[in-house]
Amino acid sequence: MYQKYKTAQKHFWHPMGPSAPVAQKDTLIICRGDGNYVYDADDNKLLDGFGGLWNVNVGHNRTEVKQAINRQMDELAYYQTFDGIAHPRVYDLADRLIGMFAQEDMSRVLFSSGGSDAVETALKMARQYWVAAGEPNRTRFLSLKNGYHGVHVGGTSVGGISAYHFNHGPMLSGCHLLDSPWLYRNPWDCRDPAALTNLCIRQLEEQIAFLGPQTIAAFIAEPVQGAGGVIVPTPDYWKRVREVCDRHGILLIADEVVTGFGRSGSLLGSRGWGVAPDILCLAKAISAGYIPLGATVFNRRVAETIEQARGFANVVMHGYTYSGHPTACAAALAVLDIVERENLPENAGCVGRELLHKLQSLSDQFELVGEVRGKGLMIALDLVSDKRTRQPVDPMSGISARIADLTRINGVLVRPVGPKIVISPPLTINVSEANMIAEALHTALSDYR
Ligand SMILES: Cc1ncc(COP(=O)(O)O)c(C=O)c1O
Structure with a gap:
């Protein structure tokens, strides 16, 4: 062989x-x-x-998922979703996700082909949110060292693992990295969780004050940093970040590409921390590897602001040939049945x-x-x-x-x-x-x- x-x-x-x-x-x-x-x-x-x-x-080779894929392939393997065209499965899946994340007040979905796409969609739509909200100068992103957000230019730029930056610079301007709340290794050698949260939050506040909140679009992070080495934040970190973001109007994007659909022990990693983000990035487990799929989910605040904007700011000039691929959506629906049933x-x-x-x-x-x-x-x-x-x-x-x-x-x-x-x-x-x-x-x- x-x-x-x-x-x-x-x-x-x-x-x-x-x-x-x-x-x-x-x-x-x-x-x-x-x-x-x-x-x-x-x-x-x-x-x-x-x-x-x-x-x-x-797990591999699940009969229900294979059957759902085959049924969909027989019916309609592919059709696009641009320009007011749809197919039943993309609506079924959008409906399912909004239902699953009702607690987070999620309201709209944009589909893509994987995690890097889901992140890129989140970053671009966060900027569009601020255009729609009448604050177009809010273009900057805050994120964490050791964070991984995929390999597109935006995701690489907000990523905090330097090896991904070396060969592909310069990175996008306006991306600012902060220390992650990592008890084992942090620049303060702080081993006390509450004290470390305070130090990280103070650094975040200082960075916001330095840049000016009126220039910052969003803060993006993983609920548990995965590729950076499974870094579990201090218990109150996410709640404190949510408070800071709310105080300054900054959007909170949870990159749940790894943590989404249960890996960290709750349906969403952010839910496990008791926090509702404004935007969720999902991929991987949504279709469990059977067919590539990504999804970016927006809460009511983001969705309504964009939809109610006057002029071009309410047009979604973003999407992929495979946004809402019917066979991938069918696979995801079967996967989510298993996630819930089991x-x-x-x-x-x-x-x-x-x-x-x-x-x-x-x-x-x-x-x-x-x-x-x-x-x-x-x-x-x-x-x-x-x-x-x-x-x-x-x-x-x-x-x-x-x-x-x-x-x-x-x-x-x-x-x-x-x-x-x-x-x-x-x-x-x-x-x-x-x-x-x-x-x-x-x-x-x-x-x-
Ligand atoms: C947190 C996170 N975001 C984004 C991505 C990128 O996903 P993909 O490889 O599907 O583009 C990954 C991939 O591991 C990830 O762990």
Whole structure:
């Protein structure tokens, strides 16, 4: 099987990796998936401890989703949604999302093809909101270091992981990064959650005062930072950010591309913090990897201001060929049925708590594991070269990739991300599968030592 792809693999650039086709003898080729497991080219069965890419939340090969896709393909595989044209599934899904997020006073949806699209749509429509509201100078964005908001120019510019900036500058002007409320590593060396919230909020207030609130369109952040290393904010952080945004009229955008639909233990990560954002960015779990789909959801404040604006400010000059793709919408409707019927956010909360508890014992046993943190079924092992100083292992050392390889030998897929090992299995896993993840990592770390 591998031999067959020897030439073909030279024609493909792996995203987020070296461009030259070097060392690809180790390429992992996944050939099929079933439930919480995938099978590689040698038919090794692997527990999908990363859920595809944080997205296969309902597991692989679900009959209901495949049937919904096939039914839709038979009926109407594709039609567009520009210029007053629609099809039943896009209305069904829009209706479903607005119903699910009634508590957040959500009111309108724009569909797209993935998370980067959903973020770009949010940023552009936030600016349009301010044009509609008669304050066109509000164009700036505030966001957090270690944040990840996809790879389009806007999302990269508000992103707080510098590796994504290096090759593609200059970034969009008017994007300003703040420190994230991260207890393990922050510039103040503050280990007290309430004090850290205060420090971060003071920095936010100072930045707003410096820039002038009348120039700021929105604050965007993830309810739990994912790609940055599963950084769980201090408990009162989001509520305090909402208060500051309200005081200055700034829109609050929650990038829920990873946390949306249950991964952090509540239907929305922001709901878990007791906060209703103005705009939600959704993708990944909405269609659980079966077909690409993104959605940006706007609350009544944003929707009514845009709709009631006079002149061109009420025209939505934004959309994609695949906005509201009928087959993707059909897949999403079937996925959301499963999420609700199987109460997956609750399962993520319960199984996630047990898994986190088990994994945290690794930091007592291994010098390499500085901290294990997480919320729901998004968990990270932070690998350090010095536990006392919390110095991360050199991201170029390949240590995290080696640990992930050893974990795979023990039948579990986890993802090395820089100096971290990240775990985000399907939300359908049970406690014994969670134990498999913990045991595989324990064995991998012992073998590495
Ligand atoms: C929080 C967040 N926003 C946006 C994105 C971008 O999504 P996509 O890769 O579907 O474009 C991601 C992807 O991991 C993400 O984690």
